[in-house]
Amino acid sequence: MNRAYQTLRMVLLLISIVLYLPWIVSTDAALKHLVEWIHKCCGWIFVNHEIPTLYYPFSLFILLISGLIGYQATRIFRNTRKYIQLLMQYEVEMVDTIIQRFTKKYRIKVLLVDQAEPIVFTFGFRKPQILISTGMLQTVAEEELIAILEHERWHCKQGDPWKGFITSTFANSLFFFPIIGKLRDLYFxxxxxLADQFAIQKSSKKVLVSALIKLASSSSHQTARAITPFVDGSLQDYRIDAIVSSDGKMPRMNGREWLLSGSALLVLLIIVFFLFQSLVPQHFMWIQWLPEHIRTICGW
Incomplete structure (x- = not known):
């Protein structure tokens, strides 16, 4: 509810800025000089050296999206760091021989924290590491622990914390395209x-499914997508189904998500189309590479 309220506030702010921009530009002397400077500086790329009015709200939209991307990246990074620092306060000495052998064999650092809840995830951008709780060691059997560690090793090899961070940043920023959020979930x-399939090669389907079922009731500790948690309640059923069945079920995109995303994309394409129509084609070599019928439609 809180996220929906923040999103609504941002949308209303954007609408207000776009509606009041022409009035501000026409009444504020400082902004008038700024607009005149922009016309002198950038007007040459447009027909008749006149920057279309649509250019200003579109530029503002791009600036807002850029700022939102920066905000989301900072928020996810800080939340992840705060969560890991909180857990690291309970770090204890590693005594489990299975994990010690794993660390020595693959040279992947594994941190143990004294927490009753079963937690295990991969984190870190430059050199990914694995964090596991004592509660996880008490919950799963030895062969299940090996399968879980192999699962996380695949994430380390692929650099998934970094990929997840980038994917979540852009998906959260482009919230007005709900389809992107769904594609992000499918990607995760x-x-x-894929990590489960890698773990099965080192263990077995039975062992991995057993571990997933044991942890099915555990809550997800994923506060940000800069970590790759083994326990993720929203994905558990799909993962188990993919292991036991060759044609496992996948989440589907509903009509509302397609409609909202398509509407937003259509509006954006119309704006870009009218802006492109105002460009002077001689100043852009790439325009000459477009098919002739597209150049005809755009008036080039």
């Missing part, structure tokens, strides 16, 4: 399925 699910 595909990553988990």
């Amino acid at each position: 699910l595909e990553k988990e399925i």
Whole structure:
């Protein structure tokens, strides 16, 4: 509810700025000089050296999206760091021989924290590491622990914390394209399925499914997508289904998501189309590479 309220506030702010921009430009002397400077500086790329009015709200939209991307990246990074620092306060000495052998064999650092809840995830951008809780060691059997570590090793090899961070940043920023959020979820699910398949090669389907079922009731500790948690309640059923069945079920995109995303894309394409019509084609070599019928439609 809080996220929906923040999104609504941002949308209303954007609408207000776009509606009041022409009035501000026409009444504020400082902004008038700024607009005149922009016309002198950038007007040459447009027909008749006149920058179309549509250019200003579109530029503002691009600036807002850029700022939103920066905000989301900072938020996810800080939340992840705060969560890991909180867990690291309970770090204890590693005594489990299975994990010690794993660390020595693959040279992947594994941190152990004293927490009753079963937690295990991969984190870190430059050199990914694995964090596991004592609660996880008490919950799963030895062969299940090996399968879980192999699962996380695949994430380390693929650099998934960094990929997840980038994917979540852009998906959260482009919230007005709901389809992107769904594609992000499908991407994460595909990553988990591939990691499960890698773990099965080192263990077995039975062992991995047993571990997933044991942890099915555990809550997800994923506060940000800069980590790759083994326990993710939203994906557990799909992962188990993909292991036991060759044609496992996948989340589907509903009509509302397609409609909202398509509407937003259509509006954006119309704006870009009218802006492109105002360009002087001689100043852009790439325009000459477009098919002739597209150049005819755009008036080039």
